[in-house]
Amino acid sequence: MILKVEEINRVVQATILPEEASLSNADLFKEEMITILGQGVRLVIVSFENVNYIDSSFLGSLVVALKYAMPRNVDIYLVSLKPDVKNLLTLIRMDKVFRIFDSFEAAMGTLA
């Protein structure tokens, strides 16, 4: 298991547990995300609070999850990204397709 999951009112907080989000766990992340997205939720907030670095394989899995979510009308927000991780997402323009927030609370604030 790579994600610690909590669900309240069809909103899921999914915290990535390892500090390396990389080739070694990208497939598992994709599988766990697709399982969550298939359970009728409306929003998945992925927390990167533990992640110190990320690679292209994991970023690919993140995009696959988003592509799976979009036709199901599920949003994916990303929160608590450390500067290196956020800068890498920005470098390849992934900040244009994901909504990114500083914290879980800030992401939840959009749901009023």
Place this chain on the structure above:
Amino acid sequence: MKEFSDQIKIVFDCNREGIPGTLNVCLTHIRNKAGSSRADDALLAKIKWVIMELLTNAVKHSGERQSVLKIGVSPKMVVLKKEDYGTPLMLVGQDKKKIMWPLEKLVRPMGFPIYHNGMDSLCVRTDESGKATFFIEALAEMEMPALLSDTSEHFGLLIMTKASDEFAYEHDPDTGLNSFICTFNLIE
């Protein structure tokens, strides 16, 4: 990398479990050699991303049990070179045409776009020798980034191209040696 008399050479066993340890060895060497004044945190972060991608590429694509990572540090630059004798590079252009090394003499030099994410077009051009240099052409922003229609396999190339000052690939048809070379200019 002739100008780097004290370059280090790291043999990487092309397994994903070995990536974090190898990454740390590389970064420690670069920090020690370059010093924090010329390799600030932002530059070291970019170097870290590129080393990650070079090692990930070795695991995913080389088909070899071992790759060699050479690191050279001079007063002006850091050069990372990943070498292996595995499967040569194959690129698929945006027109779905496949380009494989070694390139036929007839097609050199050449250039074509590989991938775009709606804002950046990742392109490659080769010289007469077949050496490929990757570069980015800026596109006008699109409403729906193409990031969502073309995933993953090009992210690594995109990261290495955008994070480094020069990113190139060479294939020696006589020996079968593949080399990915990333150059970073140090702060003056």
